[in-house]
Amino acid sequence: METFELIAFEMTYQHHTVQLSFTSAELVRVTEYGDRLWYVDINGVADRELLAWFGRSEDIGVELTAVAKSGQTFRGKGYFHPNEPHQAAAVRGDGELSEQ
Known part of the structure; x- marks a missing residue:
C-alpha cells in the first residue's frame, strides 16, 4: 500500500472542471495479487454547493x-x-x- 499526500486536486464532471479547495487529502494505492485499487480521501472541502450537488446526483x-x-x-x-x-x-x- 502506498499513500501520497495531495497538494492539488482537479476534477471534471459533466463538462465542468473544478479545482477543489481542501484542507487535506491523500491518495491511497493498494496493490494485491497484481491488481491495483486506489482511492482518494479529501477533508475540509470548502465548496458546500459541490458536495450538495453530488449528494443529489446519480451521475457521480x-x-x-x-x-x-x-x-x-x-x-x-x-x-x-x-x-x-x-x-x-x-x-x-x-x-x-x-502516474507522471
Whole structure:
C-alpha cells in the first residue's frame, strides 16, 4: 500500500472542471495479487454547493488530476462520494491510475 499526500486536486464532471479547495487529502494505492485499487480521501472541502450537488446526483463519475506533495501527478477516473456533514469526500477509483 502506498499513500501520497495531495497538494492539488482537479476534477471534471459533466463538462465542468473544478479545482477543489481542501484542507487535506491523500491518495491511497493498494496493490494485491497484481491488481491495483486506489482511492482518494479529501477533508475540509470548502465548496458546500459541490458536495450538495453530488449528494443529489446519480451521475457521480469524475475524471481527476491530482498532484502529490512529492511532485508526482496522477490521472484517473472514479466516483465522487460526498460526505456533506463533515465537509469531506472520497473518490473511489475506477480502472487504471496513471502516474507522471
